[in-house]
Amino acid sequence: MLALQLLVNALALGAAYALVALGFVLVLNATGAVNFAQGDLVMAGGYAAVLLAGALPVPGILLLPVVLVLMAALGLAFSALAYFPLRERPPATVIISTIAFGIVLQNGVNLFFGAAPRAAPPLFAGGTVTLGGLVVARQSLAIIAVTAVIILGQYLLLQKTQLGRALRATAQDRDMARGVGIRVDAMIAASFAMSAALAGAAGLLLANQFFVTPTSGNDLILKAYIAVTIGGWGSLPGALAGALLIAAFEVGVSFLLSYEAATACLYGALLAILWLRPQGLFGDLVQSRA
Numbered sequence: 001m002l003a004l005q006l007l008v009n010a011l012a013l014g015a016a017y018a019l020v021a022l023g024f025v026l027v028l029n030a031t032g033a034v035n036f037a038q039g040d041l042v043m044a045g046g047y048a049a050v051l052l053a054g055a056l057p058v059p060g061i062l063l064l065p066v067v068l069v070l071m072a073a074l075g076l077a078f079s080a081l082a083y084f085p086l087r088e089r090p091p092a093t094v095i096i097s098t099i100a101f102g103i104v105l106q107n108g109v110n111l112f113f114g115a116a117p118r119a120a121p122p123l124f125a126g127g128t129v130t131l132g133g134l135v136v137a138r139q140s141l142a143i144i145a146v147t148a149v150i151i152l153g154q155y156l157l158l159q160k161t162q163l164g165r166a167l168r169a170t171a172q173d174r175d176m177a178r179g180v181g182i183r184v185d186a187m188i189a190a191s192f193a194m195s196a197a198l199a200g201a202a203g204l205l206l207a208n209q210f211f212v213t214p215t216s217g218n219d220l221i222l223k224a225y226i227a228v229t230i231g232g233w234g235s236l237p238g239a240l241a242g243a244l245l246i247a248a249f250e251v252g253v254s255f256l257l258s259y260e261a262a263t264a265c266l267y268g269a270l271l272a273i274l275w276l277r278p279q280g281l282f283g284d285l286v287q288s289r290a
Helices: 003-030 038-055 058-084 091-113 137-158 162-172 174-179 184-210 217-231 236-256 259-276
Strands: 126-131 133-136
Touching: 003 133, 003 137, 003 162, 003 184, 003 217, 003 236, 038 058, 038 091, 038 184, 038 217, 058 091, 058 184, 058 217, 091 217, 091 259, 126 137, 133 137, 137 162, 137 184, 162 174, 162 184, 174 184, 217 236, 217 259, 236 259
Parallel strands: none
Antiparallel strands: 126 133
């Protein structure tokens, strides 16, 4: 029973991390640039949920669609301010602009809310549920279920719709996509919007159990980067697998040993993967031609 309890907790945490990593990959594939503000967008989503909860005292599941819309709008603003004006500059310029945007978000939230930790409402009613003798937090089950629906929706959008095909074409070859009539700039902006919406969903999910502070995004962007490195640079399934692996270390090893030991084991696993499979678990090995 204890193993099952740890598994549920790891799945819930990994599901939230997966939303962060998937959003990270969407922008990476669309632009080729690393978005170092992704963790701060998660933080912004958490505070959006806190702000909405103060005005609308309803369960988090009812706030989630509003958070998604607000964060998608923030993602569009992010692309207009931090990417499009600078995309013809050296790649480092865009990276620095994403860092700057994240710092602006951090300080803006700190100015408005203060530095004290805040909590978002649970998705549904709090408490626990008993399943065959296994006592599980309702919030953990809700996080797993809601994340599964969001990821399934993203999969169907990308694989089964015309918009999804245009997004994938833009990610694979922007020049070719533009040549066949796809509005590449619109697809890139849509990728930023989707990425921010996923970050906002993760922020709402994490802010209930783990609280949210203006600097909580710093740790999340590192985990997203690690998840993408483990899973394979640019691979959506790899980002999901990497996020779940991080959560497994944090929950399982932390329970058996300590959080410090879990962190050491995680980075040890990361080094082993980089040695044995540098392209990541789901990545394709790029070979240079002589």
